Amino acid sequence: MNKPRIVVLAIAIGAGGIAAYLASGSSDDKPAPAQQVVQMQTVDILVAKSDIGLGHSLKPGDIDWQAWPATSASGNLISRASRAEAIREVTGSIARSPFIAGEPIRDQKLVKADGSGFMAAILPAGYRAISTEISPETGAGGFILPNDRVDVILTKREKNPDSKGPDSSNSEIILSNVRVLAIDQAPKEKEGSSSLVGKTVTLELKPEQAETLARSRQSGTLTLALRSIADINAPEKQDDTQVKRGENLNVIRYGVASQQMMQK
Incomplete structure (x- = not known):
C-alpha cells in the first residue's frame, strides 16, 4: 500500500473516532428542564364591543364580557363576578361620554333616561x-x-x-x-x-x-x-x-x- 492511501485511511479513521466520541458525549447530557408557565389571573369585565358615541342608547350587542388582568381591575369597573346581570342592567342607558372599542364600561359615563329626553338625561345635576x-x-x-x-x-x-x-x-x-x-x-x-x-x-x-x-x-x-x-x-x-x-x-x-x- 502506498503512502498516500495510508494517510487518507488514517485521516478517515481519526475523523470517525472523533464523531463517535462526540455522539457518545451528547447522549449523556441531561435535557434542559422546561420553564414553568405562570398563569395570569383574570376577571371578566364589561367592555364596549365597538365605538359608542355621545348620546348613544346602549343595546345588548354594543357590550360584552372580556378577560381583564385581575391586578388592574379597579373597583369602578363592572365585573361578571359582582354583577352577572350587568348587560341587562345597562341596556337602554345613554352614553354621557364616548367609549372606544375595548374600553371598560363605567357607570359614571352612563345615565338612565327614565323617560326623559336625551339632553335632560346627560345634563349634570345643577x-x-x-x-x-x-x-x-x-x-x-x-x-x-x-x-x-x-x-x-x-x-x-x-x-x-x-x-x-x-x-x-x-x-x-x-x-x-x-x-x-x-x-x-x-x-x-x-x-x-x-x-x-x-x-x-x-x-x-x-x-x-x-x-x-x-x-x-x-x-x-x-x-x-x-x-x-x-x-x-x-x-x-x-x-x-x-x-x-x-x-x-x-x-x-x-x-x-x-x-x-x-x-x-
Missing part, C-alpha cells in the same frame, strides 16, 4: 342647557364640535356722543371654559367630519351663567372662542368679570312688551 344663535363668523368657522370647550365673548357697539365721530365697540369674555352640548340638534360629531356648521349652539351652564347669557343676547353680538382640549380643567372666569346686572329687562305682561330697569 346645570342648565341653553341655546343661542351662531354663524360661521361667530362659531369659529364651524370647527366647534359637541363636547368642545369655549369662551363666550360679548361685543357691544356704542354710539359716539359726537355725531361726527365714529362709533366705538368693546368686547369682553362673559363666560369662560363652558362645554358645548350640541350644534343645532346634533349632540355628536358627524362621522368623519372635522367641522360642523350650524345656526344654534347649546351650552352647558350653571343657573347664574344662563342668566348672564340670556341678558347678553339682548346687549350685543355673541362670539364663541374655541379652547384647547388641554384647558378642560382650567378654572372658570370669576363672576365679578361677567356682565353685571342693571341692564334693561324685557317684560311681557298680558301680551304687551315693556322694558324695566333691573336693580344691581
